[in-house]
Amino acid sequence: MDELLELDCVVVGGGVVGLAIARRLAIAGRDVVLLESEPLTGSISSSRNSEVIHAGLYYPSGSRKAELCVKGKQDLYAYCRERHVPHRQCGKLVVASSPQEVAYLEKLLVQASANGVDDCRLIDASELRSMEPQIEGYAALLSPSTGIIDSHGLMEAYITDIEAHGGTIVVNSAVLDGELCAEGALLSVGGSDPFRAKAGLVINAAGLCAWSVSMGMHGLDPATIPQRHLAKGSYFSLSGRSPASRLIYPVPEQGGLGVHLTLDFAGQARFGPDVEWTVQPDYDVDLARAEKFYAAIRRYWPLLKDNMLQPAYAGIRPKTVGPDGGGGGDFVIQGPEETGHSGYVALYGIESPGLTASLAIADDVYLRLRRS
Numbered sequence: 001m002d003e004l005l006e007l008d009c010v011v012v013g014g015g016v017v018g019l020a021i022a023r024r025l026a027i028a029g030r031d032v033v034l035l036e037s038e039p040l041t042g043s044i045s046s047s048r049n050s051e052v053i054h055a056g057l058y059y060p061s062g063s064r065k066a067e068l069c070v071k072g073k074q075d076l077y078a079y080c081r082e083r084h085v086p087h088r089q090c091g092k093l094v095v096a097s098s099p100q101e102v103a104y105l106e107k108l109l110v111q112a113s114a115n116g117v118d119d120c121r122l123i124d125a126s127e128l129r130s131m132e133p134q135i136e137g138y139a140a141l142l143s144p145s146t147g148i149i150d151s152h153g154l155m156e157a158y159i160t161d162i163e164a165h166g167g168t169i170v171v172n173s174a175v176l177d178g179e180l181c182a183e184g185a186l187l188s189v190g191g192s193d194p195f196r197a198k199a200g201l202v203i204n205a206a207g208l209c210a211w212s213v214s215m216g217m218h219g220l221d222p223a224t225i226p227q228r229h230l231a232k233g234s235y236f237s238l239s240g241r242s243p244a245s246r247l248i249y250p251v252p253e254q255g256g257l258g259v260h261l262t263l264d265f266a267g268q269a270r271f272g273p274d275v276e277w278t279v280q281p282d283y284d285v286d287l288a289r290a291e292k293f294y295a296a297i298r299r300y301w302p303l304l305k306d307n308m309l310q311p312a313y314a315g316i317r318p319k320t321v322g323p324d325g326g327g328g329g330d331f332v333i334q335g336p337e338e339t340g341h342s343g344y345v346a347l348y349g350i351e352s353p354g355l356t357a358s359l360a361i362a363d364d365v366y367l368r369l370r371r372s
Contacts, residue, residue, distance in 0.1 A: 010032075015205070018205035045316065051149055076149070091147075180218065229327075231276070233272055233275060234276070236271050243261075248261040317352065333365065334348075
């Protein structure tokens with residue numbers, strides 16, 4: 001570990017966002033090395049989500065989530081078509097299960113329009129029944145531009161682009177600590193082949209570990225690091241045929257979008273995620289949570305029978321706002337101006353719609369570097 005490697009650009013974190021950033025910089029001509037602590041890229045948060053291409057309905061106007069989701073959705077659909085990444089623009093319905101929730105749908109339609117999502121419309125109970133006979137509600141908001149994607153296929157396409165433009169991906173390589181300096185950063189990297197490196201630019205896109213990476217960076221003002229809150233979301237799969245051909249969402253709950261129905265490319269349905277605030281990542285699915293899933297799902301699909309849900313998987317969403325603050329929070333993307341170091345960029349709270357926004361996030365990081 002005595003040899004000091006001289007590197008141009010290091011991206012820390014091999015999830016879908018880290019891969020997208022490494023791809024963007026490699027295409028721009030940077031000599032990129034991506035460091036992933038796990039044996040495989042994309043094996044944590046990027047493998048434990050709903051695999052939905054979000055339209056950009058919910059997020060406050062002017063937020064990073066709203067802007068990057070809407071732009072990212074357009075970029076992502078175009079990229080998937082160009083690179084033949086499996087995806088389907090199946091659309092979704094946000095269902096009001098009570099008269100009081102109809103008012104929320106009306107507000108959501110206004111919010112969607114303000115975010116630049118102009119293809120949504122409200123439908124009544126009769127049209128909802130016509131479109132999805134097994135789904136019940138007082139009304140629904142139709143979002144035609146919502147879709148599903150093969151997240152692993154997407155990440156493989158990003159990896160192909162990185163390597164085609166000279167980038168390198170190194171797994172089993174966790175950043176242990178570092179020191180920020182005028183010339184960039186000195187990094188200590190662990191794993192089976194530990195090494196030290198001097199990089200002109202370090203981009204922290206480590207997802208759940210972004211906070212620990214930054215806290216290990218000597219010379220970084222701790223005040224720049226936001227609080228971390230973790231929201232666990234469990235998923236259950238359905239035994240039997242899906243009751244709908246579109247994605248079905250309830251009115252959102254605090255900290256998430258509610259227990260919704262999503263589809264895979266074989267047409268099989270899964271439900272989730274719920275919201276369970278936690279301190280440490282834990283990926284076990286508690287069978288006892290199924291009771292709440294049945295109750296939540298039957299609000300829009302009352303024909304769901306007992307014993308039809310099977311535990312599937314769980315994911316952890318990193319947030320900058322906890323339950324006391326409403327559980328929302330925006331993406332935090334800090335360029336050199338915000339971190340105070342020309343060679344350090346940090347991203348925090350990149351949860352949903354991070355996959356949808358991945359190409360747009362990468363463009364945002366690149367533009368921040370161009371301006372610095």
